[in-house]
Amino acid sequence: MIKLYGVSASRAFRCLWMLEELGVEYELQPTNFSDECKTPEYKDLNPNGRIPTLVDGDTVIWESMAINLYLAAKYDGGLLPTSPGALGQAYQWSFWGMTEVEGPLQDLMFHRAVFPEGQRDHKVADTAWKALQTPLGILDDRLHGGKFLAGESFSVGDLNPASVLSWLNLANADLSNWPHLSKWLETSLGRPAAGRARKR
Ligand SMILES: N[C@@H](CCC(=O)N[C@@H](CS)C(=O)NCC(=O)O)C(=O)O
Known part of the structure; x- marks a missing residue:
């Protein structure tokens, strides 16, 4: 198994x-x-x-x-896109999540919410939030034209970056500047499978 x-x-x-x-x-x-x-x-x-x-x-x-x-x-x-183009986009958004977003988002989450107040460095959190503006804007623009990132339905190309971006919620980030991203993230994380995974 x-x-x-x-x-x-x-x-x-x-x-x-x-x-x-x-x-x-x-x-x-x-x-x-x-x-x-x-x-x-x-x-x-x-x-x-x-x-x-x-x-x-x-x-x-x-x-x-x-x-x-x-x-x-x-x-x-x-959950794996079948066309090579959509598959390439699934890889693209997965690697993008890890290389463009995960580092600053981890800093934001730790220094804004996870660490006890005395261990938080607000400068680190502010720098991280600044660094996230560009990638989050890029994702929001992309989602302006469609509901999914790789092909015509929910796929690993959505699940992977959404699982990285789920830390935005843990960081209590205000997503009002990025309504398309915000809706996509809420819909993705609202899937029953994500709920079951959280309870494991
Ligand atoms: N790039 C790896 C990172 C894995 C990672 O850093 N996992 C953390 C837990 S969320 C860990 O094991 N930390 C222990 C350590 O770094 O010593 C992945 O995405 O799987």
Whole structure:
């Protein structure tokens, strides 16, 4: 059976969401991000010592976006775009989420909401919020012309970036400047599979 190592309050949420969308049988192997992912046994699977990691038979994959692209390709849930152009866009928005958004968004989330007040650096949060203006505007513009990012229906090309952008909610970010993004994010995160993943 497919095994996912991680906890839902982590980047493993992204893969739990995908597994729940696909409706495949899987086991969540609870693994925290402080010590349980640093053991030699775990590092045999993922030498980075980070969660999530997916084990599917002989296949071991780490990196949350890669896990989701693999799952969408292997299991038929209609979540992998079929045309090469739309597939390319699914990769594009997945990599964009990781390279253009995740870093500053993590800073924003930690320094605005997650860290206890005494450990927050408001300058870091302000710099991160400034850095996010351009990518968030780009996504909003893209969604002005359509509901989905890769093809004509919800796909891994939406799930991957939406799972990264879900941190905007944890950071209590005001999205009123980007109504198309805001609607897409709300609709994506409102999918029943995302709700089930949050409860794992
Ligand atoms: N790029 C990786 C990042 C994985 C990652 O940083 N996971 C965090 C938990 S959300 C972790 O394991 N942190 C432990 C550490 O960095 O020591 C992915 O998307 O899978």
